[in-house]
Amino acid sequence: MVAASAAIMNFSILNYSFLNLDLLFMKLKYNILSIVAAIAFSSCSSSKKVGEAVDLNGEWNIVEVGGTAIDTTKTEFNPTLGFETAKNSVFGCAGCNSINGIARVNAAKQTISFKEIGTTLMLCAHMEYEQQILKALESVKAYKSAGEGRVQLTNGSGKAVLTLQKQ
Numbered sequence: 001m002v003a004a005s006a007a008i009m010n011f012s013i014l015n016y017s018f019l020n021l022d023l024l025f026m027k028l029k030y031n032i033l034s035i036v037a038a039i040a041f042s043s044c045s046s047s048k049k050v051g052e053a054v055d056l057n058g059e060w061n062i063v064e065v066g067g068t069a070i071d072t073t074k075t076e077f078n079p080t081l082g083f084e085t086a087k088n089s090v091f092g093c094a095g096c097n098s099i100n101g102i103a104r105v106n107a108a109k110q111t112i113s114f115k116e117i118g119t120t121l122m123l124c125a126h127m128e129y130e131q132q133i134l135k136a137l138e139s140v141k142a143y144k145s146a147g148e149g150r151v152q153l154t155n156g157s158g159k160a161v162l163t164l165q166k167q
Contacts, residue, residue, distance in 0.1 A: 052145040056083040056105055056112070059092075060151070060164035065132045067160065070095075076124040079133055081164060090114060094133045096124035111142045112153070136161040 062079035063070060072078055075095035082091045083103055090103035101117035114137050124130075139155040140162065146152045152160035 053107070054110065054143060054145045054151050055107075056103075056143065056151065057085055058082065059167045061167055062092075062133060062162055063150070063165045064163035065129060065136055065161070070129055074126045074128050075130075076126055079129060080167070081162075090117070094119060094130045096127050096130050097122050099134075099137075109142075110144060112140060114138070114140060133162070 059080055059082040062081060065079075070079055077093050077095060079095045080092040081099070083089070083105070084091075085103070085105045085107070088102050088104055090099065090101050092099045097119040099117060099119055102115040104113045104115070106112070117134070117137060119134065136153070140153045141156045142154045142158070143151055144154060146160075146163060149166040151164045151166075153162040153164065155161050
């Protein structure tokens with residue numbers, strides 16, 4: 001009987017050890033699954049990264065339109081844009097005529113939308129850039145830092161349509 005009881009005890013200890021191993025493997029599986037899930041969820045986050053923070057408030061010179069530098073000898077006045085984001089306001093000059101309108105800026109997402117853009121109706125000798133600037137404003141959806149005090153206004157594809165230099 002002592003031998004039978006020792007055999008049962010050995011079996012119980014052996015069985016207990018297997019239970020501990022099973023528990024250990026279950027915890028290990030759970031931890032591995034948690035890590036895999038965390039990696040999967042983090043890789044599903046938006047791949048669009050917002051760049052360096054840009055404060056649009058104030059006045060900016062328009063230095064490029066459609067990737068081409070503006071030759072200010074071919075404009076009556078320096079093309080400019082100014083923003084008062086708290087008032088949803090945009091103002092400036094397209095090279096000849098004044099610009100005024102609504103600019104809704106989402107600084108967290110670096111998006112911008114222009115509405116009700118109006119201009120004066122002067123006729124100037126040099127209006128080559130005027131129409132290009134106004135057309136570019138219609139396509140703007142976002143903005144991003146371009147370094148060195150510059151910001152690019154971009155279209156829906158992320159292509160720079162206007163480049164601004166802080167005054």
